[in-house]
Amino acid sequence: MASDHLSAETFSFKDVNPAVYVLAAVLLAYPLFASNFFIFQIAAYSLILGTIALSLMMLAGYGGMVSLAQLSAAGLAGYLMAILGQNSSDVMGLGWPWWLAVIVSILSAALFSTLVGAIAVRTEGIYTIMITLAIAVAFFYFTRQNYVLFNGFSGYAGILPPTLFGINLRDPVPFYYLSLFVASGFFGAVLYSSRSAFGLSLQAIRDNPRRMRALGYNTSMHRIAAFFLSGIIAGTAGVLLVWFNARISPGSIGVDVVIDILVIAVIGGMRHPIGPFLGAVAFVLLENFAIDLIDRERFNTVIGTAFLLVVLFSPDGILGIWQGLLRRLKLARPSKHSRSRQSDNASSDATSTDSAPT
Amino acid sequence: MQQSSTPATPGIDALSRLQSAGRYALELEAVSRHFGALVALADINITLEAGERRAVLGSNGAGKTTLFNAITGDFLPTTGSVRLFGEDVTDLPSHERIRRGLRRTYQISLLFDGLSVIDNIYLACRGQRRGRYSLRRTRRDDSSMHSAETLIAAVFLEDVRNSLVAELSYGQQRQLEIALALAGAPRLILFDEPAAGLSPVERSGLVEILQALPKHIAYIIIEHDMDVALRVVQSVTMMHNGRIFKEGTPEEIENDPEVQELYLGQGHGTD
């Protein structure tokens, strides 16, 4: 669907699909009609998980590199917030001002991700998954073993966001808006730059790295740069996540959670940045309400089965199912809408995918 | 890097570049390439003058494509040196060689299936310019986009400008392949069997495109179709089992009894 080509056109608000405005309005007004539980535990949490999964989607969907070390980057940022800022565990907690701790944490996560990328791009394809999984697991074991920096098994607690202008950022509504701001900002940035020189290059490297080299591109540097950018996204989400939980421990970055991020991205769909957020909402709803369907203890069986079904039957996830439905609708009444639909697609990325499957 | 300061010229007519190019576009000195015990290239010496057009002929497995890979840097030669436009590039990675004006096409289409035709060409034009890491969307008045629009017209693909590469016909994909090689400011192009799989009409179109290339662009063409190959070159190198077996003008090669016996007249269709 890259026929909805945009690189020559300049951006204009008139071109945006009306559905985007409706969605934006709903998201902004959401706290007016939702309970605190739904604002904080469901919505804010979904936005944070979706942002971490977005950093994976960007690498996997556009770059063809499935990195399982995204949560580790986010986790590193979270740990650094505890180490540099304040915590209630009587270990570390250097007491830096919150804004400095945030900046350093995010940059460190980006640096970590860059290093992961530098290692991973030494090889190609399926190796990336193996190497990043090995890194993620090694990082998990390391935080569990190391007491000097990471306070070992128990990790850190009491990591709280600041109070600004009398507003406690951890109150559900402010925290929701903070998460929404971060998530939509990165969503827009990824969507916008997917059609920049860098974004297009990344997709071209996914399609055919050898040809990109033959065109004069340093494909390794492009891939590493993509890891850097995704590290910024993951790191920022990691800061939000540690504020959300108020604590972090090796369990927060364990393999099961690492895999959860992959599950979210795959279930949502990796062809468009909206996918990770769809996946996150589905995941969080399932996590919270699976208890009503079956034994809560068996949540992993449910989510694992859902994941398997998606991989086996709908490789593009919820997004793929949604587009399949749209296509069928279009087929049902072809003449009337097909034309306008196409121009619609060309101008609003929100309902169309930017890239073909890997 | 010096090319990054190039003004917004359409890719094909970087004529000014010619003066600084020096005498030789390419000099291969004693280049060999081994794959384990297999000798794919043995002691290859080729010099190509600036603007010279040459065909490399030989049966399958003669080492022609390996030769291209050694020139582009896809494989490093086991021994020997490669000089491009007077500069030793033996140890330079391929993207550095591209920046010095080298291009190639591939036997099988190596295009970006998930992107549109214009994006393919745009990336090819952008490859040698600044701003490859830019996160801003490209505007229509961008110089690379401008070059891309010129090139898409030169290879007659305007009609499918926004189509995905995966949706193109085979012939169109071959045209796009050539457009990618023409992007930037090429001074030496390696064509790897550009006519393979094309219809007779498409073949004569290809000959036209090749003959219409600016005079300062040197190229080497691997081609099994003698009608195409001998019409678009000034010199011919025959290869056999990884070695150079004969060199000469198209006429000399065509009339050489040994060559005739070995290759000509035998149907070498596709690889």
Next chain:
Amino acid sequence: MRRFFEHHTVWAIAILLASVIFLWMVFAVWPEWLVNAIGRKKTFVGTFLNGVTLGGLYFLVASGFTLVFGLMRNVNLAHGSMYLLGGYIGYEVAEASGSWFLALVVAFVAVALIGILLQVLVFRRMEGDDLRQTLVTIGISIVAADLMLAFWSGNTYQFQPPDWLYGTIQLPIVSLIKSDGSAVFIKYPLYRFTVLGVAVAVGIALWLLLNRTRIGMMIRAGVNDRDMLAASGVNVQLVFALVFAIGAGLAGFAGVIGGSALSISPGEDIRYLLASLVVVIVGGLGSISGAAIGALIIGLAEQFGLAYFPTYGVVLTFLIMVVVLAVRPQGIMGGR
């Protein structure tokens, strides 16, 4: 050997020197200054033996992983689950029948059958799509881990191998000389040596299978060129299913061996999956000899890390992986 010496003289001298020093450290009685510097000799020799036997266990797990990848390009991230499942099944069989050997056999066969089922029902349908296959194995490992937790709970299980495998043997290595002049010899559990012996035996068996049998010839041909294998009229699916069976069966087998040396509990699947990943990344994907070398290196690194710098042990393993990837991305024995 001689050629190696001629081509890499510096390396050869370094290796020779290192071996001499190592042999001296194993067999000599340590002088005072060395004990002061790096601790007791008993710790050193014990760590070394632990490392080698752990390497043997890792080889058992990783050889199946690498065998499957080499032929089918299938990165089976459920390999750790197969290890754990083999351990549990073996435990149940041993409990019910009282025979540890029967447990070994049943664990191998049962997990091998599951492997065949997976190959025939799932992976065969998505041949050539590496990423999807890998995602499927991740899905399977999530569900499998949860179901095993449901069935066997979070308890830790331990095997009872036959008595004659228990106990320790005294090695002809002097640990220290007591003040009365009598020598103290180093002792080591017999079972650990058994693990090593089994690993060596499995390694030899795999080598014989691959190099001396017709089916092995087919497998090797398939590793080099899958299309050629198909073109030669071999029933490729049969070969694939067989290899998957061997690979999975080895994981189940290793579950009993490893479960007896250490123990089995939830989380072990991840541990052995990580070990397999690192071992094959270091050794080279698809290479049995690479798996052996990688397993030895990682086993030693882990044990020495644990003994000499406990809070940074994992980092050592990880650093080895990074260094190998930087110098030789295809792994030590990996081809391109």
